[in-house]
Amino acid sequence: MMNRITLKQLSFLVIVFSLFSSTASVAQTISGKVFDKETGEPVLGATILLTGSSVATASGEDGSYLLKNLPANKSLEIECRFIGYSVHKETIMLQKGETKNIDFFLVSEDKQLDGVVVTGVRRRNTETAMISNIKNALTVSTGISAAQIVKTSDSDAAEIIKRVPGISLIENRFIIVRGLSQRYNNVSINNGAVPSSEADGRAFSFDIIPSSNIDNMMIIKSPTAELPGDFSGGFIKISTKNMPDENSLSLSVGTGINTVTHFKDFSLLQSSSTEWLGFDRCARPLSKDFPSHLGSMTDPSQITYYTKTGFNNDWNVKTFRPLPDLKLNLTWNRKIGDKVGTILTFGYSNANKTIPDMQNTRYGIYSATADVPTIEKNYIDNQFTNEVKINAMNNWSFILDSRNRFEFRNLFSQIGKNRFTERYGTSTVSGEYYENQTEMLYSSRLSYVGQLAGLHTLDEDMTQTLNWTVDYSYANKMEPDRRIIKNIGGIPADKVITPDLPSYNDMINRYDQKLYDHIASVGADYKKSFSDRSWNPEIKSGIYGEYRIREYTPREFIYRYDRLSGDERVDYINLPYTEMMNEKWLGYDKVYIEETTRKSNAYDGKNSIAAAYVEGVFPFGAFQANLGVRAEWWNMSIKYDRAISASQILMTEYKYDKVSVLPSFNVTYSFNDKNLIRLAYGRSVNRPEFREVSPAVYYDFELFAEVQGNPDLKMATIDNVDLRYELYPSAGETVSVGLFYKNFRNPIEWNFIDMGGSYRYSYENARSAYTTGVEVDIRKSLDFINIPDLTLVLNAAWVKSRVKFSDEGLVKEKDRPLQGQSPYIVNAGLYYTSSEKIGLSASLLYNIIGKRIVGVGKSTSVDGNSDYDVPDAYEMPRNVLDLTINKTFGKIVSLKLGIKDILAQSVIMKQFPTTTINGVKQEREQITRKYTPGRSISLSLSLKF
Incomplete structure (x- = not known):
C-alpha cells in the first residue's frame, strides 16, 4: 500500500513538473x-x-x-x-x-518560380492553430477546431459547442454561456449576422449547421470594440470551410438507433408527400380559399363549408416500428488554378426519437398543514418525433493577387419536425377529473445565410488592410395546423368525471403560425500597423449597419359543439379523437369551427443598428494593451392591431430608441513565450427582442402555460470583468485558469403569473443581477508518461449568480439565481490518435452540469414566508458519457462507431418547496418532469477520393 501511494505521489509530481518545467x-x-x-x-x-x-x-x-x-x-x-x-x-x-x-x-516576392505561383491560405482547422489563435487573441476567448470535431460523433454545431469551457445547452440546441441564457449571447457566421430561429426571442438554433461544414468555432467571452455590443455571456464566431487544400470528393453514409426508440412502436400523424424534404406545403396548410379571418362570418352555409374543407380533417395516426436513422453527407472540393477554390457540401438526415412514459406534474403551493404536495396536474406523456434535416453549403474564394481576395459564402438549412404527444392523467384545478390530451405538431425551419466579403492590403508596405462584408440572412418558421385535443374516449370507467365537463367548448384547438425574418447588414474594418523595430502599435476602426424586419402571423381556432343536444354532446366527447372530425359530426348546427385569433398576437417589427468603433493595440515590452470604444445606435419598432373586432383596425406602435457608448480594454502581460496573464473589461448591452415586447400570447403545450410579452421592457446594461492566466507548455497544449464577474442593470428575466387556474409566463426587468465564476481549461498530451498518442482535455466552470428584484408592489419577488445558470459545468475527454499506419483514433467524452432553473416560480406571501411560494423548477445533474472510435483503411475508407449517452441516466426536474413544522423550516422535493432518453448508437462509412 505504501509503495502504491508513493507511485501516485511521484506521478502527480511528474505531471506538475512537466506542465511548468518547459518554461525554464x-x-x-x-x-x-x-x-x-x-x-x-x-x-x-x-x-x-x-x-x-x-x-x-x-x-x-x-x-x-x-x-x-x-x-x-x-x-x-x-x-x-x-x-x-x-x-x-x-x-x-x-x-x-x-x-x-x-x-x-x-514579404511575398509575388512572382512565379519556375512557372509555379506559390500561394497559401492559413490552416485554421487544426488543434495547434486553434490554440495559437486563443493565445494571440486580444480578448478572453476559447474555441474548438475541425480537427477536434472529427474525433467525436457530434453531428451539428449544438453538440460540438457543449465541449467548450463554461457552455451548456437547453433543448439540445440553445446555448448557455457562463450561466447566461441564449438572450445574453450573440452569434455570427463568417462574421455576418444571423437570424433568430424562434418566435419567442433571440435564440439561434445551433442544430442547423452540420459539423462537417465547420472549420472552427471561437467563443469570445470579453467585449471588445470591434464586436457587436449586444452580448455578455459569449460571442460565438462560426467559421465555415472555405478555400480547399486539394481537389477531393468525400461521401459519408451513416445509420443509428436509440435504445428507447427503435424496435418499438412509434406513432405519428399521417405524413404529407413532402415531409421527407423537411417541409409540408400540401397536407396541413389552410385551404387556398380560406378567409383571412372568420370572426365576422355569420352565413350558416359558409361556416359549414369552411368547417368541412378549411382544414385537413384526417386525424388518423399511424403506428409502426421505425427504421434506423439515416445520415448522408457529400463534400466536393475543387481548386481552379492557384487563385480560385470552391467547396460544395450537401447533407441529409432522417431521425426518430421517442420519449416514453415522461412524468409531467404541475404543483401548487405546498400544503404545510398536511405536509404533502398540492398536485394540480399530473400527467404521463408519450412523445414521438421525426426530424428531417437538409443542409447545403457553397463557398467560393477568389485570390486576385497577393493583396486582394474575395469570398462568396452560402449556407442553407431546412429542418422539418413532426411530433406526436399523447398525454393522460388527472387535473384538480376545477374539481378532480381524468383526461386525455393529444398534441399533433409539425414545424419547419428554413435558414439561409449569404455573404460577399473582401480582404484587401492597401499599400506595398502591407501596413494597411481593409476588410468588408455584405450579408443577407433569411429565416422562416412554419407551424401549419398544430392540433391540441382533449377527449374522454378511452378513459377508464372508474375515473371521476366532473358533470360540467361535457359543456366545454375548447376541447379541440387548431393553430397556424408563420414567422419570417430578414436581416441585411454591411460592415467594414480598417487596420493600420505602424512598423518600428522597438514599437509596433496598431490602430483599428470600423463601421457596421444592420436592418432587420420580422413578420409574425398566428391564427387560433376552436370547434364548438354547443348546438348539439345533451345526449349528442356526451356521445361526441366520448369518441376517440380520430373520429371527432368525421364529416357526419361537422356543420353549422353540429360541431363547427370558430376563430379565436387575437389580432394583437400578430405583429410586424423593424430593428436598425448603426455602429462605429475605434481601438488601438499598443505593445509596451511584455505588456500589450487593447483600448477601444464602440458607439451603437439602436432603433426598434413593433406594430400590431389591438382591435377586438375583425372589422375594426386600431394600429398601435411601440418604439425604442437608444444610443450606447461602450468602452473596453484588454491588457496582456507575457512572462515569456509560454506564460501570460490577461485582464479585460468591457461594457455591453442586452436589448429586448420583438416577441418579448409584443402583447402576443402563445400556449406552450409542454409547459401547459401561456407566454406573453411586455412592452414596458427596458434595455439592460452589463459591466464585464475577466482575469485569466494562460500557460502553453508546448505546441498543441494549454492550461488556463480564469476569473470573471458581471454586473447587470435592468436584466430581462422571466416572471410567473397565476391567472387563477391557468399559468402564464412573461418578461420583466429585475433591478440588478450579478454572476461570477472560475473557469479551468487543460489540454495536455500524455507523452511525458510515455503515452504520446493520448491527449487529455479537461475544462470546468464554477459559477454563482443572483438576481435582485424590485421592492415595489405588495408582494416582493425573492432573489434567485439567473434562469438557466448551473453552479458548475465539467467537460472531460480522452483523445487517442495512433500512427498513420495503424489509422485508429478514439475519444471518450464526459459531461455534467449542476442543477439549473428551467422554470421560474412565484412569491405569493406579503410577509415573505417561503412556505406559500410556488418554487422554481430545476433541471438536476446527470452524467453523460460518449464514446467514438474511428478506423481508416488506407487513404480512401474510414469507419466510425459512436455511442452517445452510454449511462442513459434519467432527465429529472424538481422543485424544492419549504414548509415549517413545529417551528422548524424544512425543505421538500417534488419531481415536475422525469424521462429516460436512452442510448444512441451510430455507425458511418466515409469514402474520400
Missing part, C-alpha cells in the same frame, strides 16, 4: 513565430537558421519555432527563409542563459 531554460535560445506580412497568417515550414552554421529549425503549423544552442555574448545574424518570400534577417546578441522572442514577418 538555461541555454541561449530564440523563439517566436513566422507570419505572412500581407495577411498576418502563420507560415508553416519556414526555415530559421544561424547564418553560416548548421544550427537551424523549422516553423510549425501555427508558425511557431524554437532555435536552440546559440552562442552567447556575440553578434548573431538570424535568417528566416521560405519559398516565394524574401529572406528576412535579424541581428541580435544574447547574454548567457538568455531566451529572446523574435517574430518574423515575411
Whole structure:
C-alpha cells in the first residue's frame, strides 16, 4: 500500500513538473513565430537558421519555432527563409542563459518560380492553430477546431459547442454561456449576422449547421470594440470551410438507433408527400380559399363549408416500428488554378426519437398543514418525433493577387419536425377529473445565410488592410395546423368525471403560425500597423449597419359543439379523437369551427443598428494593451392591431430608441513565450427582442402555460470583468485558469403569473443581477508518461449568480439565481490518435452540469414566508458519457462507431418547496418532469477520393 501511494505521489509530481518545467531554460535560445506580412497568417515550414552554421529549425503549423544552442555574448545574424518570400534577417546578441522572442514577418516576392505561383491560405482547422489563435487573441476567448470535431460523433454545431469551457445547452440546441441564457449571447457566421430561429426571442438554433461544414468555432467571452455590443455571456464566431487544400470528393453514409426508440412502436400523424424534404406545403396548410379571418362570418352555409374543407380533417395516426436513422453527407472540393477554390457540401438526415412514459406534474403551493404536495396536474406523456434535416453549403474564394481576395459564402438549412404527444392523467384545478390530451405538431425551419466579403492590403508596405462584408440572412418558421385535443374516449370507467365537463367548448384547438425574418447588414474594418523595430502599435476602426424586419402571423381556432343536444354532446366527447372530425359530426348546427385569433398576437417589427468603433493595440515590452470604444445606435419598432373586432383596425406602435457608448480594454502581460496573464473589461448591452415586447400570447403545450410579452421592457446594461492566466507548455497544449464577474442593470428575466387556474409566463426587468465564476481549461498530451498518442482535455466552470428584484408592489419577488445558470459545468475527454499506419483514433467524452432553473416560480406571501411560494423548477445533474472510435483503411475508407449517452441516466426536474413544522423550516422535493432518453448508437462509412 505504501509503495502504491508513493507511485501516485511521484506521478502527480511528474505531471506538475512537466506542465511548468518547459518554461525554464538555461541555454541561449530564440523563439517566436513566422507570419505572412500581407495577411498576418502563420507560415508553416519556414526555415530559421544561424547564418553560416548548421544550427537551424523549422516553423510549425501555427508558425511557431524554437532555435536552440546559440552562442552567447556575440553578434548573431538570424535568417528566416521560405519559398516565394524574401529572406528576412535579424541581428541580435544574447547574454548567457538568455531566451529572446523574435517574430518574423515575411514579404511575398509575388512572382512565379519556375512557372509555379506559390500561394497559401492559413490552416485554421487544426488543434495547434486553434490554440495559437486563443493565445494571440486580444480578448478572453476559447474555441474548438475541425480537427477536434472529427474525433467525436457530434453531428451539428449544438453538440460540438457543449465541449467548450463554461457552455451548456437547453433543448439540445440553445446555448448557455457562463450561466447566461441564449438572450445574453450573440452569434455570427463568417462574421455576418444571423437570424433568430424562434418566435419567442433571440435564440439561434445551433442544430442547423452540420459539423462537417465547420472549420472552427471561437467563443469570445470579453467585449471588445470591434464586436457587436449586444452580448455578455459569449460571442460565438462560426467559421465555415472555405478555400480547399486539394481537389477531393468525400461521401459519408451513416445509420443509428436509440435504445428507447427503435424496435418499438412509434406513432405519428399521417405524413404529407413532402415531409421527407423537411417541409409540408400540401397536407396541413389552410385551404387556398380560406378567409383571412372568420370572426365576422355569420352565413350558416359558409361556416359549414369552411368547417368541412378549411382544414385537413384526417386525424388518423399511424403506428409502426421505425427504421434506423439515416445520415448522408457529400463534400466536393475543387481548386481552379492557384487563385480560385470552391467547396460544395450537401447533407441529409432522417431521425426518430421517442420519449416514453415522461412524468409531467404541475404543483401548487405546498400544503404545510398536511405536509404533502398540492398536485394540480399530473400527467404521463408519450412523445414521438421525426426530424428531417437538409443542409447545403457553397463557398467560393477568389485570390486576385497577393493583396486582394474575395469570398462568396452560402449556407442553407431546412429542418422539418413532426411530433406526436399523447398525454393522460388527472387535473384538480376545477374539481378532480381524468383526461386525455393529444398534441399533433409539425414545424419547419428554413435558414439561409449569404455573404460577399473582401480582404484587401492597401499599400506595398502591407501596413494597411481593409476588410468588408455584405450579408443577407433569411429565416422562416412554419407551424401549419398544430392540433391540441382533449377527449374522454378511452378513459377508464372508474375515473371521476366532473358533470360540467361535457359543456366545454375548447376541447379541440387548431393553430397556424408563420414567422419570417430578414436581416441585411454591411460592415467594414480598417487596420493600420505602424512598423518600428522597438514599437509596433496598431490602430483599428470600423463601421457596421444592420436592418432587420420580422413578420409574425398566428391564427387560433376552436370547434364548438354547443348546438348539439345533451345526449349528442356526451356521445361526441366520448369518441376517440380520430373520429371527432368525421364529416357526419361537422356543420353549422353540429360541431363547427370558430376563430379565436387575437389580432394583437400578430405583429410586424423593424430593428436598425448603426455602429462605429475605434481601438488601438499598443505593445509596451511584455505588456500589450487593447483600448477601444464602440458607439451603437439602436432603433426598434413593433406594430400590431389591438382591435377586438375583425372589422375594426386600431394600429398601435411601440418604439425604442437608444444610443450606447461602450468602452473596453484588454491588457496582456507575457512572462515569456509560454506564460501570460490577461485582464479585460468591457461594457455591453442586452436589448429586448420583438416577441418579448409584443402583447402576443402563445400556449406552450409542454409547459401547459401561456407566454406573453411586455412592452414596458427596458434595455439592460452589463459591466464585464475577466482575469485569466494562460500557460502553453508546448505546441498543441494549454492550461488556463480564469476569473470573471458581471454586473447587470435592468436584466430581462422571466416572471410567473397565476391567472387563477391557468399559468402564464412573461418578461420583466429585475433591478440588478450579478454572476461570477472560475473557469479551468487543460489540454495536455500524455507523452511525458510515455503515452504520446493520448491527449487529455479537461475544462470546468464554477459559477454563482443572483438576481435582485424590485421592492415595489405588495408582494416582493425573492432573489434567485439567473434562469438557466448551473453552479458548475465539467467537460472531460480522452483523445487517442495512433500512427498513420495503424489509422485508429478514439475519444471518450464526459459531461455534467449542476442543477439549473428551467422554470421560474412565484412569491405569493406579503410577509415573505417561503412556505406559500410556488418554487422554481430545476433541471438536476446527470452524467453523460460518449464514446467514438474511428478506423481508416488506407487513404480512401474510414469507419466510425459512436455511442452517445452510454449511462442513459434519467432527465429529472424538481422543485424544492419549504414548509415549517413545529417551528422548524424544512425543505421538500417534488419531481415536475422525469424521462429516460436512452442510448444512441451510430455507425458511418466515409469514402474520400
